[in-house]
Amino acid sequence: MxxxxxxxxxxxxxxxxxxxxxxxxxxxxxxxxxxxxxxxxxxxxxxxxxxxxxxxRPVEHLLDLAADAQLVVVGTRGRGGFVGMDIGSTGTALLHKTPCPLLMVRQPGGECVGE
Structure with missing residues (x-):
């Protein structure tokens, strides 16, 4: 974690x-x-x-840990700076670079809070 x-x-x-x-x-x-x-x-x-x-910033550290993982699970708040984005910049980077399956989870009732 x-x-x-x-x-x-x-x-x-x-x-x-x-x-x-x-x-x-x-x-x-x-x-x-x-x-x-x-x-x-x-x-x-x-x-x-x-x-x-x-x-x-978490991306590089998560990618290092993902090298030996069977699954990466991350929370997302959609704080990438764009209103309406479902995932933020961290989730977007992981989506394109993670070497194993990736599960992004939003907190129940969570809303995008990007600006």
């Missing part, structure tokens, strides 16, 4: 503030991973799940 925390431009923040923001974002990412994995482990204890937290 991979969770990506991409640093937006923090050049306007003081160094201490940027460090605090990054630490808070990473901690939130660790909590997302822990909560997500714990739900699956309870239901499917025989499935091996690796947790990966990266501070970068």
């Amino acid at each position: 991979l969770h990506a925390c991409f640093d937006q431009d923090m050049s306007t923040l003081h160094d201490d503030s940027a460090t605090e923001v990054r630490a808070a974002v990473e901690e939130a990412g660790r909590l997302v991973l822990a909560e997500s994995v714990s739900r699956w482990w309870k239901q499917f204890p025989e499935v091996r799940v690796r947790r990966n937290l990266v501070r970068d």
